[in-house]
Amino acid sequence: MSPRLFASIHDVTPHFESEVDALFDRLSGLLGGPRLAMLVVPDFEDKAPLAGNAAFAGKLRGWADAGVEMFLHGWCHRDDARVKGFMQKHMTAGAGEFAQLSRTEALRRLERGRAVVEDALGRPLTGFVAPAWLYSPGSLDALRDGGFPLAEDHLKVWEPTTGRVVAKGPVITWASRTRGRVASSLMVAAAARAAPWALQNARIAVHPPDTTVPALLDSIDATYAKFVRTHRPSRYADLHGG
Template sequence: MQGSSSKRLLASIHDVGPGSEAAVDRLVATFERHLGGLNFAMLVVPDHWGRHPLAGNAAFARKLRDWSDAGVEMFVHGWFHRDSADHSGVAALKARHMTASEGEFLGLSADEAARRMRDGKSLVEEIIGREAAGFIAPAWLYGQGAMTALRASGFALAEDHLRVWIPETGLTLSRSPVITWASRTRARTASSLAVARLARSTFHPLRDVRLAVHPGDVSKQSIIDSIEATLAAFTARRQAGRYSDLLR
């Protein structure tokens, strides 16, 4: 499904919550400067690692509501974000190599995944006063239970590393790799910088370019510089769009 033929940049800030507030504020300022406003998405974690709950934090809830009122699309991003499941086979490889205990929805049963989706949706929507834009699993990792729960979740949109789709029907709305950065190790940082540099010269033919940043990105100036260069490269050729545009 192609929808509009105009080219879009879909930008998002992940892991938004009270514990990442200062870093998120810095990333918001960077996005505003390059995108010309609050036309991007936030992925909100209801209780990051069980240490930073949204519930009861009135000041941060007001901040989320203000951002949402100003146009930021709010996605539910798991519940804890932390993966505490025991994995085997392919799931174990994904958990070990694609994330550092962050793939919360990789090993959940359908019932538990549905409960966390439902609770996250209710909490975020109560805070922002409107429907959440969709659900995106932490680290973009979905196990079989999560996929089963997602189909009946009522969320309008979901995404992984390679596509955006409608959960209820499975219809793919957009295909493109996500440009993102890694700050956990020097090797991962170097690799993500190289991929972003390559994307800046090769992704322009794509209809939709997706770009995702994380609070940890602000810890390294090299990553901040790469984010700035990547935003500048793509905003010179396309408009900042909204995920909801894909539904039209």
Template sequence: MTATHPALPDDTPRRRLLVSIHDVGPRFESEVDALAARLEPMLGGPRFAMLVVPDHWDEAPLARAPRFAARLRSWSDAGVEMFLHGWRHRDDSAHTGAWQRWRATRMTAGEGEFLGLDRAEARNRMRAGRAVVEDAIGRPVAGFIAPAWLYGEGAHAALRDENFAMAEDHLRVWDPARDRTLARGPVITWASRSGSRIASSLFVAALARRALARSATVRIAVHPGDVGVPHILASIDRTVGAFAASHRPARYAELAPATAI
């Protein structure tokens, strides 16, 4: 079946919808397939980004998964933007300070890999991960997005060192080399770790469908864990469908430095 794009309001060209699939790698191949198949009809094609983890929890090395690497290249050739998403996605740092510990334990379940790294270690992982992903897709990555959107001072410094074109956190997309914000606004996502988190993310997504209806740029992020929760999948359908009717499915690359705010 050929995907069709919904009719859009006249001012839609000025509004962008950016959708991404996180934690892409051979460990979650079937879940990524399911999410991609779900999103394509709603977005009028493969108009989403993929955030690729080179070796998820040291258990799924992309460098030793040639079949999946070939699939990544095929998606990339079709126009899917590929971001480097950490190295192992697991947080193995010893955090000091109440704020850092809170972020590491409350904002994610031990997966904020780049929150506690120093500059040298963050740079090493970025370089190694970039080499793996770019070898798989045959072109430069679109940028770097830290696992759980969590960055420490070392990660921010390493981003500048490595000259990534783009980075993203919970509240903005920015150009690290120039420290220029390219888009603002919260990312809409879902949490599947517990019943309470599922309920709260469903509530927030419903609220966002109203609160962000006229935002210039809306970002939506989905994860492999979403596939196993029917209520989350239904919420994803409603949320992506609502914004695809009011915003143009777009690419992160459109957030050129000239549009910085």
């Protein structure tokens, strides 16, 4: 099987509408079309609800009609846990919403979020990705019980209902929060570009704040341009049942 490339835009919400528009145009140009996934947040930070926003729902529906895959990406994206673990404290900027949820609460957010996003799209979701790719044990149980076809974390893509891993390998992504994180993410992306053959299934994810740092945009352009020469832009859904 030829190497595959899975491109995604995280944090798709009315709160970041202009940034998402810019990333969609950028990635579509790099990939030769809208061969990418969007991770949709139903109510980002409890201040940008998708429900009732007909204009943004129409935009999502148009992208889905054009072939963009749609994933649920938490409910509000915010981590409200009082006591946070190492990854939550140091790696997520408060975005690990599902990192410590109970099964009951996780399932409630999954079902509520799926209803909102699927109502906007008029079609089923491709799967679920937790904010910051962090899952509590209860969240994993809820994801299985919720019947989502696919899920993803930092190191793999899997089928929650069966537990079958359908793709392995780290996600290439960027961080814009501090100069140190910008520098480290530029280094990781450069290393990935030096050895694209090392990733049979390359997952490359971008976030709206990436658009605020020119060096990150240059790195994103270079990374996608490199991988598109060696990897075929692909759909996550093709991993399910494959």
